[in-house]
Amino acid sequence: xxxxxxxxxxxxxxxxxxxxxxxxxxxxxxxxxxxxxxxxxxxxxxxxxxxxxxxxxxxxxxxxxxxxxxxxxxxxxxxxxxxxxxxxxxxxxxxxxxxxxxxxxxxxxxxxxxxxxxxxxxxxxxxxxxxxxxxxxxxxxxxxxxxxxxxxxxxxxxxxxxxxxxxxxxxxxxxxxxxxxxxxxxxxxxxxxxxxxxxxxxxxxxxxxxxxxxxxxxxxxxxxxxxxxxxxxxxxxxxxxxxxxxxxxxxxxxxxxxxxxxxxxxxxxxxxxxxxxxxxxxxxxxxxxxxxxxxxxxxxxxxxxxxxxxxxxxxxxxxxxxxxxxxxxxxxxxxxxxxxxxxxxxxxxxxxxxxxxxxxxxxxxxxxxxxxxxxxxxxxxxxxxxxxxxxxxxxxxxxxxxxxxxxxxxxxxxxxxxxxxxxxxxxxxxxxxxxxxxxxxxxxx
Amino acid sequence: xxxxxxxxxxxxxxxxxxxxxxxxxxxxxxxxxxxxxxxxxxxxxxxxxxxxxxxxxxxxxxxxxxxxxxxxxxxxxxxxxxxxxxxxxxxxxxxxxxxxxxxxxxxxxxxxxxxxxxxxxxxxxxxxxxxxxxxxxxxxxxxxxxxxxxxxxxxxxxxxxxxxxxxxxxxxxxxx
Numbered sequence: 001x002x003x004x005x006x007x008x009x010x011x012x013x014x015x016x017x018x019x020x021x022x023x024x025x026x027x028x029x030x031x032x033x034x035x036x037x038x039x040x041x042x043x044x045x046x047x048x049x050x051x052x053x054x055x056x057x058x059x060x061x062x063x064x065x066x067x068x069x070x071x072x073x074x075x076x077x078x079x080x081x082x083x084x085x086x087x088x089x090x091x092x093x094x095x096x097x098x099x100x101x102x103x104x105x106x107x108x109x110x111x112x113x114x115x116x117x118x119x120x121x122x123x124x125x126x127x128x129x130x131x132x133x134x135x136x137x138x139x140x141x142x143x144x145x146x147x148x149x150x151x152x153x154x155x156x157x158x159x160x161x162x163x164x165x166x167x168x169x170x171x172x173x174x175x176x177x178x179x180x181x182x183x184x185x186x187x188x189x190x191x192x193x194x195x196x197x198x199x200x201x202x203x204x205x206x207x208x209x210x211x212x213x214x215x216x217x218x219x220x221x222x223x224x225x226x227x228x229x230x231x232x233x234x235x236x237x238x239x240x241x242x243x244x245x246x247x248x249x250x251x252x253x254x255x256x257x258x259x260x261x262x263x264x265x266x267x268x269x270x271x272x273x274x275x276x277x278x279x280x281x282x283x284x285x286x287x288x289x290x291x292x293x294x295x296x297x298x299x300x301x302x303x304x305x306x307x308x309x310x311x312x313x314x315x316x317x318x319x320x321x322x323x324x325x326x327x328x329x330x331x332x333x334x335x336x337x338x339x340x341x342x343x344x345x346x347x348x349x350x351x352x353x354x355x356x357x358x359x360x361x362x363x364x365x366x367x368x369x370x371x372x373x374x375x376x377x378x379x380x381x382x383x384x385x386x387x388x389x390x391x392x393x394x395x396x397x398x399x400x401x402x403x404x405x406x407x408x409x410x411x412x413x414x415x416x417x418x419x420x421x422x423x424x425x426x427x428x429x430x431x432x433x434x435x436x437x438x439x440x441x442x443x444x445x
Numbered sequence: 446x447x448x449x450x451x452x453x454x455x456x457x458x459x460x461x462x463x464x465x466x467x468x469x470x471x472x473x474x475x476x477x478x479x480x481x482x483x484x485x486x487x488x489x490x491x492x493x494x495x496x497x498x499x500x501x502x503x504x505x506x507x508x509x510x511x512x513x514x515x516x517x518x519x520x521x522x523x524x525x526x527x528x529x530x531x532x533x534x535x536x537x538x539x540x541x542x543x544x545x546x547x548x549x550x551x552x553x554x555x556x557x558x559x560x561x562x563x564x565x566x567x568x569x570x571x572x573x574x575x576x577x578x579x580x581x582x583x584x585x586x587x588x589x590x591x592x593x594x595x596x597x598x599x600x601x602x603x604x605x606x607x608x609x610x611x612x613x614x615x616x617x618x619x620x621x
Contacts, residue, residue: 016522022530106523107524
């Protein structure tokens with residue numbers, strides 16, 4: 001049900017207050033009255049009203065002064081001035097001070113009805129706008145951006161400080177570290193958050209496709225261009241454009257991009273009209289752009305244009321302390337999306353996760369947890385539900401000697417230290433096996 | 446009570462309307478009230494608030510509601526004119542024929558239309574005395590009307606929502 005609009009009537013004349021009170025009560029509004037500005041201000045300190053209808057001339061504090069005081073209370077009701085003397089000066093001053101409108105006494109019933117109806121519509125628009133903004137804020141909450149490690153806290157601090165500026169940002173990090181999430185976090189914490197965040201995966205498009213994708217095209221620009229199409233730069237007007245895998249773009253596109261970044265104007269493919277767009281650029285790459293600049297594969301001027309701020313996301317193996325947090329977060333996320341009861345992870349399985357290198361970073365961890373929930377017993381995640389238990393070499397093994405030693409010990413134990421059977425299984429002669437046992441100082445337990 | 450010199454037939458129509466919509470017996474009484482005391486020479490109109498108060502004092506213990514019918518131009522301090530007025534959840538209302546006449550708007554006299562408008566205003570104001578507020582339904586009798594055209598647009602009945610509300614209010618009043 002819609003919230004009832006509330007009105008505060010402020011007038012020193014009782015008959016005016018009563019008449020307005022009765023009129024608005026009949027219309028179903030919530031109405032209160034105050035006989036002077038002082039009383040009104042004390043009511044407003046305790047209560048909020050959507051609309052205030054105040055007489056301009058009152059003993060003590062007048063309506064205009066009361067309006068100024070209300071503003072200092074950080075309240076923003078719709079303020080309507082009532083006056084018995086229609087003067088342009090008063091009206092102009094009232095409107096200049098931010099009053100919604102003014103009305104001359106006595107009012108035509110229809111004028112009063114219209115005025116209040118319009119003001120009430122404005123109130124509901126304001127409420128609706130507020131609700132939508134809250135909805136957007138909750139939609140853009142970066143839920144997956146999890147981490148309490150020093151490395152991650154540093155990244156989040158950088159995100160916070162860079163978000164409010166308009167500077168270009170390059171996000172670097174290995175694949176799967178969450179570069180797009182960081183871009184989303186910057187966008188959602190910036191003043192551009194109510195405008196779009198447009199993502200372009202540069203690596204997935206050929207040069208000509210990327211050109212048409214970024215700049216848009218006019219009808220007939222090329223075969224298949226059967227209608228005009230806005231480019232991503234145009235779509236990002238007011239918001240942010242996120243160019244993923246920026247290192248993969250061709251030299252020609254690098255020049256084009258530099259020109260657009262400098263002028264914020266461009267021409268659609270096949271068109272001749274300049275289009276301007278106000279966007280912020282965030283790029284991401286898993287390659288070292290500096291090295292590419294040195295080797296001449298990436299333009300230096302573009303590099304400096306883009307690299308105003310560089311955020312480096314550490315790989316997961318460098319923030320091991322975040323693994324339990326992330327694992328539990330993904331468990332919650334997938335249990336909820338699969339409508340399952342929340343499950344837990346066995347300590348041995350968690351230990352295994354913490355010891356794993358995660359070459360695919362957070363994305364790999366997320367996939368692992370999702371898989372474990374799907375194939376698991378529905379109660380907890382066990383070691384055997386994790387793929388690395390079977391397929392991955394223990395991360396404590398670094399050298400080939402370590403590997404050989406562990407493997408020989410395992411086969412010896414399997415055959416209860418029967419040298420002949422072990423040698424046969426390892427496909428070496430007995431002398432070699434004895435030498436290896438000696439070399440690795442293997443002892444029967 | 447009427448100070449509007451209403452014809453017998455019209456009075457009968459009004460009584461029938463009230464009986465039908467509110468299911469209470471109606472007593473029609475011609476009165477002579479000195480309205481000159483309520484006259485505001487500055488506005489050349491009659492003060493509806495004061496008239497309402499006067500009518501309210503005339504109610505008897507046997508009456509459920511009292512409705513004063515007039516033919517003078519009514520005003521309240523903040524509005525240029527009104528068709529009628531009532532005390533929300535009270536027991537008194539007033540209505541006037543004055544602003545309902547076609548002639549006032551440069552149109553031809555239409556007595557039937559005038560009576561129909563008057564009946565609607567009376568039922569509307571009585572609705573307020575039973576606690577009904579203005580209704581957004583464009584054809585409901587409780588729709589707010591600031592022009593006579595608005596009155597013409599609505600019907601002389603309560604919409605389903607207002608009727609349900611009215612039944613509830615009536616029950617409440619009877620229990621009291």
